[in-house]
Amino acid sequence: MSDADASGASDGDGSGAFGAAIERGEDVPLLTGSGEYTDDISLRGTTHLAIRRSDHAHARIESIDTSDAEAMEGVLAVFTGEDVVESGVPNTIPTAWDLPGLVQPQYRMLATDKVRHEGTPVAAVVAETRHAASDALEHIHVEYEELEHVTDPVDAVERDVPPVHDEAEDNVAFDFELGDADATDEAFADADRVASVDLRQPRLIPNAMEPRAALADWEEATGKLRLWMTSQNPHLHRMLLSAGTLGLPENKIQVIAPEVGGGFGSKIYHYPDEAVTAWCSMQLGRPVKWQATRSESYLTDCHGRDHVTTGEIALDDDGTIRGVRVETHAGLGAQLSQFGTATPSYLYATVLSGQYTIPAIHCRVVGAFTNTTPVDAYRGAGRAEGIYVIERLVDVAARELEMDPAELRRRNLVPPDEFPYESAAALVYDSGEYERAMDLALEHVDYEELRERQRELRDEGRYIGIGIGSFIESAGLSPSGLAGDLGAQAGGWESSIVRFDSTGSVTVLAGTADQGQGHRTTYAQVAAEELGVSVDDVTVVEGDTDRIPQGMGTYGSRSASVGGGSIARGAREVREKARRIAAHQLETSVDDIEFDDGEFHVAGAPDRSLHIQTIAHEAYLGHDLPEGMDPGLEETNFYDPENFTYPFGTHVAVVEVEPETGEIEIERYVAVDDCGEIINPMIVEGQVHGGIAQGIGAALYEGAAYDDDGHLRTRRMDEYVVPHATQLPDFETDNTVTPSPHNPIGVKGVGESATIAAAPTIVSAVADALEPFGVDHLDMPITPESVWRATGGDN
């Protein structure tokens, strides 16, 4: 095994950067207002795009009259779907994940035949000012023939409704199965008890604080398109724009993601709007800018979740889980977004074993087209939905068995010596010490004492609940070959360049793309550790396809493990080349060179040494290199992990519920996360905090709804809540560290863990509080009214 492939914790000698709570290098521009988000960038002659969207959930377009709008002052052009078709570009918004039997309907930039959800783009106005573009929208006259619509995924396939797409008469996009149905049936037949739960996981709207935006600049003379956009994965956008939508060669497209104000999944996708922005610039030969309003975000950013599920769990009387059976209808929305098919299938069904040894699992998912905003991965994607199901089932089963829910979990946890553990849901877990994390979480709340207090309070008519959420996450989807076997149209690798500059500073070019995660800091820590230089000597560059040759982007909790892994491997290659130069110049063999804190020295002769930054200079001088060695000191690395990583942990919430009003108060929230080795504990904690907030949001506040007309009912920020400071408690966090054995730096990723954990933890706590009322489950979001009704307040 070469040094570059060594696994386990960082083995770089020196700087101690890895693991330190270093302040973020990215903060100063953001704190002073000088950080540049897409809308902060202006080019000379920038024009503005506004998009006319369908008011109807489902309608046939009969005619579009743009003449009044075109005649307005300041309006440069008004384009319809027909104009895009006539331009001859490929005009496809492609999916990026195939499934057996998948129906893949046409998905164009601007609709030409039908509109299939409220908010479908039907025409584009480009004008000299934002006001002029916005004013012109209502002067585009669109005649529609309204069609019957459907917004619920069960109704879509089970009721006699007109199809969203003619290609799928029954509105079924796919019918997916995972696991062994026969073995599961047998397990259920043999088991002592069966518990079940019917649940809904409502649509969530990601709500990155920065709405999506794009600025396109087409240069006719060179045939080059530059596109600044709010992207989590600029290279993926470049590829999809090239191959699917615009037909430009990939090397004639530069996608730049400047500062990006949050993503949580919503900025992964290749939407019509940014593509239209680029296309308009190509038509007009001028820069075109589009900035979504929040209302447009609500109507068009891919939503998350939308599952209707029946889950069953079979157990023996002693609490041994024998099997799990799950059937889900997943709403996909009106079009297939890039990973809209993978999220409710593989990313969901494969985690249904949770932290538990479950011999038999079967899951069926019907993916349904509905007349709604497309659904795709939102923080936790698939894993959040799956863990929610298994955790609800375990709680409901504990109630059925009259067993403490912590004890039931404990009896079924995969023990540490069983790793790598192959679950019945087709994953191989890399490493885990589940009981240690659970014990630590329970210890933080003094679990036994808390149960005693709960009993006492109940006697006084007060209802506190203790919720437990034990989770795993499959992070950093890989390897590429497996992803390909499952239908992915992209790889699971990540790429980076680690480069010593000639004067000894280090530049890291990474193919991932930050939206607040702090890559510029953590990646610098990884490189500094491996190279024995100071973190301040390392500059990390992301988010520009002309500067960074290749990349897959930031989603699925992959950046630290796959991106960081790539950087560590590249840095080790750089270090080894430097070692060969050091050996040459110190006139000894490579095997005699030791590396410590940036210094190469001859074994047994510490005063005969060269610093790695001196060697960098020598490498670029090229005057005295080993025979046959090329000058320069940089490496390009492509890292394709051998497996996912599996972060895990247990969260515990203590809530008090007031049955009279249904109000829920979160008393404590304790999160114990194990994300493997920790690059920067401050940043890990921040990711956990934010994840908890979104999980609590889902559990108590958030949920998009459609009205009877197929209109989004929660269409503004005062109708769909992003939790504010007074709605969230302080968080208590802790960690255990179980390194990933196959990752070069032992990390597992932490971006989504807490979101996955928090929703089931809170629901568990509320249900626990309501045990005296016989309530074992409430659907999210748990509003005070739903509590009041569940406790019989309305009778």
Next chain:
Amino acid sequence: MYTNDFDYYRADSVGEAVELLGDHDGAELVAGAHGLLPRMKTGDESPPALVDIGQLNGLDAIESSDGGSISVGALATHAEIADSEIVREHAAALADAASELGDPPVRNGGTIGGNLAHGDPRSDPPAALLALEGSLEVRGSDGERTIDAAELFEGPFETAVADDEIVTAVRIPTDDDAVSGYRKRRDPLSGYAMVGVGVWLRTDDETIEAARVAVTGATTTPARLSGVEDELEGSAVSEETITAAAAEAGTALDADAFVSDVQASAEYREHLLTIDTERALYDVLDVGQ
């Protein structure tokens, strides 16, 4: 995000503002803009002209007058009212409502005159004004008049303030023997009142001599709760009285008076109104709990 285009006029006096309103059909007043501007962005309102009175001098004064009332200038912001010792002492319900409204920047930007003239049924000050039996002083092309709280709220976003009238002040009668307060149950989504209850009571420590209780947020139009008031008046200051009175919270209201939305049904709001009325009474009375 963008409003319609409109003509903008800045008034240098109340008289000029009245004139400008008269001269421009459909013109609306703007001061803090917190009620109007968001509705213009969504297209719910698109006035052809705005008359800005935000910079008029002297209209933000909060004063106590000899005749047993306080006067709050129409341009006083919610933050100023929440911080005013005069309001806190003589009209605590209004101070409570102002301090519960929106969030800090919204309280700094929004003004009481605009708030009350706008008639948003989810907003906090209406319940306080009703309970305090305040009134609006308005000036229009026909001169000045006073609109009593009881006459003010005509429906959702509909008030008795005419299109060509300007609210110049809110007047609230004071009574040294009375207590008042406002209790809000915040809608987690909008931050407006899901249920807001304003109470004003005059007691001699043993008996409730007079009572005025009003609701906002729960109902499509802010309203007095006469059933509660009838139960309270003449009754002893006691837990029993409070319980009995709160039970009357919904009785004088029509069944369809309650708001139903994505967060809370009419039935639930009606239930909460009883609870919050009871709690609002406990807040101001020195009894039990």
Next chain:
Amino acid sequence: MSEHNISVTVNGTHHELTVEPRTLLVSALREELGYTGANVGCETGRCGACTVRVDGETIKSCTRFAVQSDGAEIETVEGLADDGELSTLQEQFQENHGLQCGYCTPGMLMSADTFLRENEDPSREEIRDAIEGNLCRCTGYHNIVDAIEATADQLGEQR
């Protein structure tokens, strides 16, 4: 369409500009004057990313027309640091990891800075109330509250 000439002072610098009546204050600051620190995150006045100080008080600059601010003294996030030296509050946001994507940060800082002028020793609950009008989707607020609390402590020690 009428236009209006207005003058404003932003972070101590006097500006004269011509605006349409419907130009929002935040748009004038960002697009006409180049103060792009304040951000736009919604159109309902809910998110607070556009929070600036006008005549000493925080307001949401998307909920005011620019023309209404004629003659006003405006302070934005760009004015918090002193000659490149971060303010205590800004330093504490960095030290406590009170920001991630940074989009809400300019408004959050303006609310916190204003709050701390009048509240020397706030409780965590009071801090949460003070930033209720500023939404953050990344941090869950815990570290923001920490940062503001630490700022109050540090300013208290300096007094």
